[in-house]
Amino acid sequence: MFYKLIYIYNISILLTVPVPPLITSAMNLLGSDPFSRSPSYLDEDILIRKLLLTHDPDGRHLDSELLLRLTEHIMHCATTSGVPVTSLVSGLHFGAVAMNESNAEELSFLEPLGQAIYEISIQLLCNCSSEGTLHMRTMALFDMLGKYNWDEKLALVLAASVTSYGKFRLLMQLNPRHPLAASIAMLKRLPNDLRALKPRFKALSQLVKTMIDVSKCIIEFESLPLSHVELDQEISVAKSYIYVAAYWVIRSAFTCSSQITDLTPMKPEQVHVLSLQHSYSTVSATWELSSLVYRLSWICSCLRRQVDVCHQQLEKKIWEKLSSLFQEVPGDNQEVLDTLFASTNDLPLKDCSSQAKVGVSELNNKVVMLLISKPELLPIENLLLLVQQTYDHPLNKKNKGSYEIVWVPIPSTSTWTDAEVRSFKFFSNSLPWYSIRLPWLLSSEVVNYVKQKWNYTGEPLMAVLDSKGMVSNSNAIDMVMIWGARAYPFSASGEKVLWEEENWTLQLMIGEIDTLLASWVEEGxxxxxxxxxxxxxxxxxxxxxxxxxxxxxQLEMVYVGKRNLDEHVRNILASIPKENHAGSISLMKIHFFWLRLESMRRSKLRLGKSVDTDHILKEVSALLDFTDKGWAIIGKGSSTDIVKLQGKEPVQCLNLFLSSQWGENVANLGFLDAIRGAPEPILLPEPCGHSNVIPYAEGLIEGTAICEKCKHHMKKYVVFE
Known part of the structure; x- marks a missing residue:
């Protein structure tokens, strides 16, 4: 007869009873290497071989991370009394963790998730009376779970184990306040006073928490896109840890279930604080659980280090691979896209319009535009303009199938918030493009590459990869806002060419923001x-x-408010008589008008232009920088002949125009020249001797020209360089 003071996780229990043999053996286990090779069936190499023989996944998919989150929540509620229902439960839909039955013909035998958890629960609750039997039960459960991946095996077993424990704790929390719970507890002969069992419950909770931590490591490893780089040695070591860790997690689940089962038939005297029998059973059970916590903690620590090594090596390899791929000319864009969207799943993208899961093969030999932004995407006006300039653009049918847009959302921090997830789900279910299906799994090195090489700082950009996968434009978003599908293939060199072909015309100002206005421009x-x-x-x-x-x-009038639209502009727009404004455009189209002008200025400035040397940039900046002064631009079709008036000029000019012989002037000069000459009478009909060289534009040689210096007619000549 002897006595010992035993410390279990900072809880000291003074025993005044003989130490049973089970505790002595457990103490020896605590002092030994958790991978000690005492029993033959626990030999690590043999164990791994046996486990691999049971592993035969059939391609089904289970969202193990989401299922594990639900398991954690159940455990938290079971160990904390009075826990309110949180938003977590409402967000955890079993539909999200159900098996993927897309291959229904091949996997028609898939059982529902609830059925799988129920069958596992039955196996766990079987009485395991001996060490050998416990090992055999564990291996039998591995046979039963052979069709699942390693992370899925653990998620299902933990869900089954915690569900049983949660039922027990729920019953004890409701008893004796709830009559139904009290009656069931009486029939099951559950103990009324659980104070003496607190050490056991604490050890049990600690064990489940450690099992969950181990499972998280395995889930993280399984989510690494290891097939895209070579990490043979690191992967081999990590997998060895995973096999052994999976064994001990599932074996520990049997122990947890056994502990719960042992609690239900207890007599009141068995749980009395001073009961000698209680001392034996509670301390033995607590020590058994604590020894498993120690073993799993050691395994988790080793596994955590190895997963971190794999993750670091993987990120380094992805960066190196991306840098290498973008420096050479590949045969197609598949390897580049595979690396950018590196995933354990062969279908990393989704078609937002149909919600279909797709692979990067859908983008083969196409120009790919990566729309990179925060999960909140763009302000609604910018987003609608982007949709109109691509999906709804008149030239989209012509270029359909030649290019695709893929949305790549990147959060503000390294961790996704619930609000960001909700934003992503909303927009990814609404857009007419492709999107990354699980953007939170995007490699951190891909994110770093985007930030460093493409200068992503949080403002939306569109990086363009040509059909070979080479970067042809690091940001084409302004190009798309200005010209839409007309800018295909959206290269940086193409942007320069488009500007060289442009003049300051109504056609450039209006673009395709409104079909009626565009038709008026075409009609001249x-x-x-x-x-x-x-x-x-x-x-x-x-x-x-x-x-x-x-x-x-003939004159069409279009009101566009000001750059920063507010409620006052909205009221003005509503007050303008519609009969005089056949081309009145909506507030959203007015937004489009100003957004395109902003894109024009950014595009010009990015190309190194200045207001002193670039006429278009000068005119665009003047419109954007107007304050509260009124302004008017009068033009005709696609001609560069434009009259711009501002402040008091428009009204004064129109007054002079109406007070003069404007009818004769319009007939002889045309409306624009008549307006232009209203402040000073035009001298007719002799031409002057002044000259002015302007760039050629279609329609410019028609009509008359007035000299700005002497107001005489000017003759027109075409000069060839």
């Missing part, structure tokens, strides 16, 4: 685009233009 109509937030100025200006229109002059 006189169009007046004006803006202001001064209600009186707008009313006076409108009355003058209406008077001109009523006299038979």
């Amino acid at each position: 109509r006189n169009i007046c685009i004006y803006g202001s937030e001064n209600q009186e100025w707008i009313q006076e200006f409108n009355s003058k233009l209406t008077e001109i229109k009523s006299a038979g002059v």
Whole structure:
């Protein structure tokens, strides 16, 4: 007879009873290497071979991470009284963790998730009376779970084990307050006073927590896209740890279930604090659980280090591979896209319009535009303009199948928040493009590469990969906003060419934001685009233009407000008579007008242009920088002949125009020259001797030209360089 003071996780229990043989053997186990090779069936090499013989996955998929989160939540509620229902449960739908039955013909035998957990629970609750029997039961369960991946095996077993424990704890929490719980507890002869069992419950909770930690390591390893790089040695070591860790987690699950089963038939005297029998049973059970905690903690520590090594090596290899791929000309874009979207799944993308899972093979030999942004994507106006300029653009049918857009959301921090996940799910279910299916699994080195090489700082950008996978433009988003599908194939060199072909015209200003306005430009109509937030100025200006229109002059009027639209502009837009504004555009289209101008300025500045040397940039900047002054631009079709008036000029000019012999001037000069010459009478009909060289534009040689210096007619000549 002897006595010992035993410490179990900072809880000291003074025993005044003989130490049973089970405790002595457990103490020896605690002092030994957890991988000691005492029994033959625990020999590590033999054990791994036996485990691998049971492993035969059939391709089904289970969201083990989500199932493990639910398991954690159950355990938290079971060990904490009065826990309120959190939003976690509402967000955990079993539909998200159900088996993927997309291959229903091959996997028609798949059982529902609940059925799988139920069958595992039956196996766990079987009485394991001896060490050999416990090992055999563990191996039998591995045989039963052979069709699942390693992380899925553990998630299912933990779910089954914690469910049983959760039922027991729920019953004890409700007893004796709830009559039904009290009656069931009485029939099951459950103990009323659990104070003496607190050490056992604490050890049990600690063991389950450690089992969950081990499972998290395995889930993290299984989610690594290891097939995209070579890490043979690191992977081999990690897998050896995983096999052994999986064995001890499942074996520990049997022990947990056995402990729960042992609690149910206890007599009241067995759980009395001073009971000698209680001392034997509780301390023995607590020590058994604690020894498993020690073993699994040691395994988890080793596994954690090895998974970290694999992760670090993987990220390093991905960076090196990306850098190498973008420096050479590959045969196609598949290897580049495989590396960018490196995943354990062969279908890393989804078609947002149909929700279908797709692989990178769908992008083979196509120009791929990577829309990189925060999960919140873009302000709604910017997003709708982007959709209109691509998916709804008139040229989209012509280029359909030649290019694709893939949304790559990157969170503000390294961890996704619930709000960011909700934003991603909303937009990825609404867009007409492709999207990464599980963006939170995107490699951190891919994110770093995007930030460093493509200068992503949080503002949306569109990196363009040509059909070979080479970067042809690090940011084409402004290019798309300006020209839409017309800018295909969206290369940086193509952007320069497009600007060389452009002149400051109504066609450039309006683009394709509105089909009616675009048709007017094509027809060569006189169009007046004006803006202001001064209600009186707008009313006076409108009355003058209406008077001109009523006299038979063809003129279309379009109000575009100001750059920063507010409620005041919305009210002005609503107050403008529709009969005088056949081309009145919606507030959203007005947003489009200003967004395109902003894109024009950014594009020009990115190309190194300045307002001193670039006419288009000068005119765009003038419009964007107008304050509260009214302004008007009057032009015709795609001609570069444009009249710009601002402040008091528009109204004064129209007053002079109406007070002069404007009818004769319009007939002889055309409406634009008549407006231009209104402040100073035009001298007719002799031409002057001044000259002015301007770039050629289609339609420019038609009509007359007025000298800005002397207001005489000017003759037109075409000069060839």
